[in-house]
Amino acid sequence: MSINFKPLNTAVGLAAEVSGVDLSQPMAYEDFLPIRDGLDEYGVLVFHDQDLDDDSQIAFSRHFGPLESSIRRHRPRSVASAEISDISNVAPDGSIFPIDGEHMSYNLGNQLWHSDSSFKATPALASLLYAREVVPEGGGTEFADQRGAWDGLTPDMQGRIDGMVARHSLAHSRAAMGYDADQEFMDVEKAEVPPVPQALVQTNARTGRRALYAGAHVFCIDGLERQESDDLLAELREQATQPGLQYHHQWQVGDLVIWDNRATLHRGQPFDNSHRRVMRRTTVAGDGPTA
Ligand code: OGA
Ligand code: MN
Numbered sequence: 001m002s003i004n005f006k007p008l009n010t011a012v013g014l015a016a017e018v019s020g021v022d023l024s025q026p027m028a029y030e031d032f033l034p035i036r037d038g039l040d041e042y043g044v045l046v047f048h049d050q051d052l053d054d055d056s057q058i059a060f061s062r063h064f065g066p067l068e069s070s071i072r073r074h075r076p077r078s079v080a081s082a083e084i085s086d087i088s089n090v091a092p093d094g095s096i097f098p099i100d101g102e103h104m105s106y107n108l109g110n111q112l113w114h115s116d117s118s119f120k121a122t123p124a125l126a127s128l129l130y131a132r133e134v135v136p137e138g139g140g141t142e143f144a145d146q147r148g149a150w151d152g153l154t155p156d157m158q159g160r161i162d163g164m165v166a167r168h169s170l171a172h173s174r175a176a177m178g179y180d181a182d183q184e185f186m187d188v189e190k191a192e193v194p195p196v197p198q199a200l201v202q203t204n205a206r207t208g209r210r211a212l213y214a215g216a217h218v219f220c221i222d223g224l225e226r227q228e229s230d231d232l233l234a235e236l237r238e239q240a241t242q243p244g245l246q247y248h249h250q251w252q253v254g255d256l257v258i259w260d261n262r263a264t265l266h267r268g269q270p271f272d273n274s275h276r277r278v279m280r281r282t283t284v285a286g287d288g289p290t291a
Contacts, residue, residue: 014145015044015247061282085281112216119170133278139271146211168217169195
């Protein structure tokens with residue numbers, strides 16, 4: 001196997017296009033290791049022309065570690081496996097979900113800068129998103145390098161926030177886009193995602209690189225007054241999402257994009273919901289709470 005990495009945002013060292021790998025085939029662990037190391041280095045990996053079904057996507061994803069179950073698994077869905085998140089606008093009967101219905105209203109939360117599952121007690125390490133059907137225009141996914149965001153803070157600010165703990169909640173971030181979790185969540189979903197604490201700064205255990213961790217699920221910082229917490233979060237988020245820290249992915253059918261949720265934030269771009277957009281996500285669980 002001759003694997004090749006082509007950096008995409010060379011200014012900040014975020015994202016690389018990876019060639020020379022067929023992800024649908026079983027892979028030896030030694031062949032997987034360069035991919036893991038590449039994700040540590042670049043934060044986002046882009047693979048083109050991959051031919052994956054749910055089973056092969058799950059099998060490859062498991063090299064990174066155990067997978068999460070989708071919080072939406074209790075609802076009628078187009079996918080059979082609990083380990084697949086259905087990030088699409090197509091209903092089980094093949095029709096396009098109405099833009100003002102529960103499903104699309106929930107998905108709208110993906111358009112805020114976030115880190116997947118930071119609202120779970122054990123937040124996600126990596127996500128793998130595979131494009132089956134793409135829209136002709138818009139509907140891209142943007143990434144922002146949170147290591148670069150941390151590196152760019154003043155030493156004073158780094159000293160101030162290092163060791164701080166933030167509270168994350170899915171109901172909070174969904175509410176910001178008009179979704180009423182109190183009303184819409186099933187009881188079993190509510191029970192699964194109470195607010196949780198996470199470290200405001202993450203450290204990659206293999207590289208030692210530090211990263212800001214303050215996406216849309218964060219609603220406050222422990223130990224600060226409300227106003228001080230809001231002001232600090234606003235300042236950090238501006239730092240976190242500077243255009244220079246970003247890579248913008250425009251999807252093609254067969255793309256698999258992997259991102260490190262502890263090193264990057266991402267958000268989906270709007271698109272015209274009269275077109276089908278079918279994406280499947282697997283999510284690698286972390287090894288425990290971060291605070
Ligand atoms: C996700 C996500 C954005 C998009 O799948 O986790 O945030 O562009 N997706 O679909
Ligand atoms: Mn996401």
